[in-house]
Amino acid sequence: MRVAAIPWTILTVVGLVATLSTGFLIVRGPFFGGPTLDPLWLLVATGGFIAAIITLAFGGSKLARVVLF
Numbered sequence: 001m002r003v004a005a006i007p008w009t010i011l012t013v014v015g016l017v018a019t020l021s022t023g024f025l026i027v028r029g030p031f032f033g034g035p036t037l038d039p040l041w042l043l044v045a046t047g048g049f050i051a052a053i054i055t056l057a058f059g060g061s062k063l064a065r066v067v068l069f
Contacts, residue, residue: 002066002067004066005063005066005067008059008062008063008066009059009063010059011055011058011059011062011063012056012059012060012063013059014055014059015052015053015054015055015056015057015058015059015060016056018048018051018052018055018056019049019052019053019056022045022046022048022049022052023049025037025045026042026045026046026049
């Protein structure tokens with residue numbers, strides 16, 4: 001692995017962890033029998049999920065560009 005790939009790997013992992021954690025918060029009520037979030041916190045979790053998906057896609061695309069080329 002190239003040294004230039006390390007920051008993009010970290011960004012991709014952060015995006016993946018944020019996506020999984022916010023996604024779990026959103027679906028734990030309806031699918032896992034837990035309590036549903038209050039509307040405000042559900043909106044915050046949804047916004048965090050969207051930001052995490054963007055971070056994951058950005059980091060993953062830059063990582064692929066560094067590793068493959």
